[in-house]
Amino acid sequence: MRNTIRWGLLSTANINRRLIPAIRASQRGELVAVASRSQASANQYAATWAIPHAFGSYEAMLASDEIDAVYIGLPNHLHAHWSIRAMELGKHVLCEKPFALTLDEVEAMIATAHATGRVLAEAFMYRHHPQTKIVGDWVRTGRLGDISLVRGIFNFAFTSRDNIRLVPEWGGGCLWDVGIYPLSFAQFVMGGPPEWVSGAQWLGESGVDETFAGQMVYPGGRLAQIASAFRTPFQTYFEVIGTAGRLYLNKPFVGLEENRQLLFYPAGGDPQEIPVPEQALYAGEVADMHAAILDGQPPYLTLAETRNHIRTCLALYQSARTRQTVAL
């Protein structure tokens, strides 16, 4: 029995830069391989990041006995195929968001995890951060009273238009890319998916949504409003509004290491800053994978939650296309 997990990176994606230090800083993981569509690119990446093994195809790394788990930071339309292939070849999988682009794909991924006994988890790093868990605790213990509304936004602007996020058939679009952050946070606060949704989008020249606004209605008349964009400067926030006050997060999703504030505005009182323990943003999802693989602990972010993230995104897109509300 191994007591550490040997990781392989499936592609040389930009986002790997966040995972590499998290794996290296963890007590129970080591980074042993990278795979790319070309051997030259894998070799160069391995040299740059001091990774021992470089594979010139994804298939070759997945067939290797040198790795136990893979991190999938591929374009969105490839998540399902390569997650399934990795599990079929005996590897555990941490797959980036959005997990997949259809419910059929999500269900095939979950079925493969069950059939192979491999750990499969969605890489929503902010869900593992203490700040997010504090918000969940405050909601569940009733410190905000009855929740009536949550609101969140995630916008940024491209430096170059040559980006996987602008290709429609690759799962481009700002809701899939960044709107899914406030969407998933709303689902976490509300404890499940909405009953119905209404979405509106502005499509850019490549045909993907570059601005998206969504409203979600949950049991008991609780509401969420989310927005995302590729066309305006970087901006994020999230707030949870209840009858006893509201929590406001200036950095709910990314950049939590600097100038992060979690503020409580009590009904009829002065705002208070809530202390949040420090934790590297990508450390939690890596530690959670290790606990799931090595200790048999259920992943913190369940596949049922992940499935509902995708259901809700699909319903919002359907609503935006048809200009009708959509029931889940």
Ligand SMILES: NC(=O)c1ccc[n+]([C@@H]2O[C@H](COP(=O)([O-])OP(=O)(O)OC[C@H]3O[C@@H](n4cnc5c(N)ncnc54)[C@H](OP(=O)(O)O)[C@@H]3O)[C@@H](O)[C@H]2O)c1
């Ligand atoms: N959780 C987070 O904080 C976070 C942040 C950013 C992105 N993400 C997610 O991570 C994923 C990757 O995003 P990214 O910005 O890192 O992507 P990226 O830099 O464009 O990298 C994607 C990689 O996929 C591989 N690839 C395979 N087929 C491809 C194709 N047809 N076209 C282009 N690349 C292809 C390429 O690697 P090879 O050439 O080596 O094969 C490429 O380096 C997305 O799902 C995104 O949503 C998550």
